Each structure stands twice: as C-alpha cells, then as structure tokens.
Amino acid sequence: MISAATDRFMRIDEVISVTGLARNTIYRRMREGTFPRQVRLGPNSVAWLQSTISEWMSSVVEGTSSVDQHSH
Template identity: 45%
Template sequence: MDRVIRRKELLSIIGISRSTLYDWMASGTFPRPIRLGRRAVGWRSKDISDWLEKLPSRLSGLRQPLTRKENKHAYHGRPN
C-alpha cells in the first residue's frame, strides 16, 4: 500500500510555500492530491517520488521561491 503524505510534511520535503504548491497544481506541473475525507487531502508517496525524479526537466517554467537575500532585495527595491 502506498503511503499518504499530508500537506505540512509535503511542504517540508519539497521546501516550498503553500501558495507555490497550489500555483504548481493549478498549472498542472505538480500532482493533484487525493481526498482523504471531507476536509483532508494527501498525496501518494509514489506520485511525489515520481515527480521528484523528473524535477530537473520540470524546473523550466516553474515559479521558484526566492532566497532570503533575493526576497530582501526585491522588497527594498535593490538589485541582487
């Protein structure tokens, strides 16, 4: 049986924000979750491991989270 990964664990594994996760799902570049209950979803570990294996080829076109330094400069309007 395939293990189910909940959102909090998924975000820590991948290292992205919740909004980036939902942006990627909306654009079709990230696996959709499965419904576990009325208010609960999760992702099959197999779907996530398959996605991670193909990650280098998927990086083009994905919105990558800013590093702390890039975010600071973007906020203050200074160049990197």
C-alpha cells in the first residue's frame, strides 16, 4: 500500500541519478521487464515511486534480480 507520508514521485533525471543507469538503459530494461515501470501522472507526465526504485535496488544488491548479471 502506498503511503503518501513515506513515499514520493521521482522524475527520470532523479531515477538516473539514484540508480546510476542511463536513460536508454532504464527504458530498455522496462521493456525487458527487469526495471520498474513508471506511473502516469497526467497526459504528458510520468514518474516512478521512490519505494519501487528502492525495492528494485535492494533486489539487485541481494542478487534476486539477474539484471546486472548479463554482460553487455
């Protein structure tokens, strides 16, 4: 459940900064299903929930995600 008191929306530039991934990598991984999808805030506005990004980062660290195990 989303709690507005503990969660917030992050725009793409902040997601890039926090994750260290490039914009193209984020969108490619979203297509592959290995990165959280954004939520639509309006007709021309999208963002990611901070909690979703944090959970994804934890899963990568814990090794439950195979995202960073592929060679480029």
